[in-house]
Amino acid sequence: xxxxxxxxxxxxxxxxxxxxxxxxxxxxxxxxxxxxxxxxxxxxxxxxxxxxxxxxxxxxxxxxxxxxxxxxxxxxxxxxxxxxxxxxxxxxxxxxxxxxxxxxxxxxxxxxxxxxxxxxxxxxxxxxxxxxxxxxxxxxxxxxxxxxxxxxxxxxxxxxxxxxx
Numbered sequence: 050x051x052x053x054x055x056x057x058x059x060x061x062x063x064x065x066x067x068x069x070x071x072x073x074x075x076x077x078x079x080x081x082x083x084x085x086x087x088x089x090x091x092x093x094x095x096x097x098x099x100x101x102x103x104x105x106x107x108x109x110x111x112x113x114x115x116x117x118x119x120x121x122x123x124x125x126x127x128x129x130x131x132x133x134x135x136x137x138x139x140x141x142x143x144x145x146x147x148x149x150x151x152x153x154x155x156x157x158x159x160x161x162x163x164x165x166x167x168x169x170x171x172x173x174x175x176x177x178x179x180x181x182x183x184x185x186x187x188x189x190x191x192x193x194x195x196x197x198x199x200x201x202x203x204x205x206x207x208x209x210x211x212x213x214x
Contacts (some may be wrong), residue, residue: 102128103155104140104147113140118182119149119211122174126211128160129175131183138207149211160209168208169199 102117115137120127130138141147146159163171176184176192184191190202 100149100151102137102141102147103150104137105144107140107143113137114150117149118175118179120171120175120178122171127163127171127175128209128211129171130207131175131179131186133186133205134207141209156213158211158213160211163208163210165200165203168203168206169196171208172199172203172206 100117100119101114103112103114105111106113113136115135117128117137120129128141141160142162144160146157149156149158173192173194176187176190176194180187180191187202187206190198
């Protein structure tokens, strides 16, 4: 193999992506945005539904935190992973629940992962609300995309229904 070949190319199809790609600049901007949202949310200021997700690590058992957007759609609440199958997603799958925090308020919750067939309308609602923030991770797919297009990319974006713990 020549030195220019990539032995494990990243999939470009969102449906097969494990984690959404970021450029160095994009990664730095994400980290900065995540930190700012997390600081405000920890202080008790929820921006457009922001929460700090706390989930126990799969191996360490220690609390891991990440800012998330809690979506309410058709009377149900959801967590959507716009960056794909990230560590918080893997931890939430293993733990089955966690905590959503805003300031000093903590809500314990259970999480149920949706099947791909159940995701399109939740993804559509999520994009309607937060496309300005997460649209980059959806490779041009927006809230007006046809249902079959949202279904095609659904495997790349985990979605969890949040219920009281």
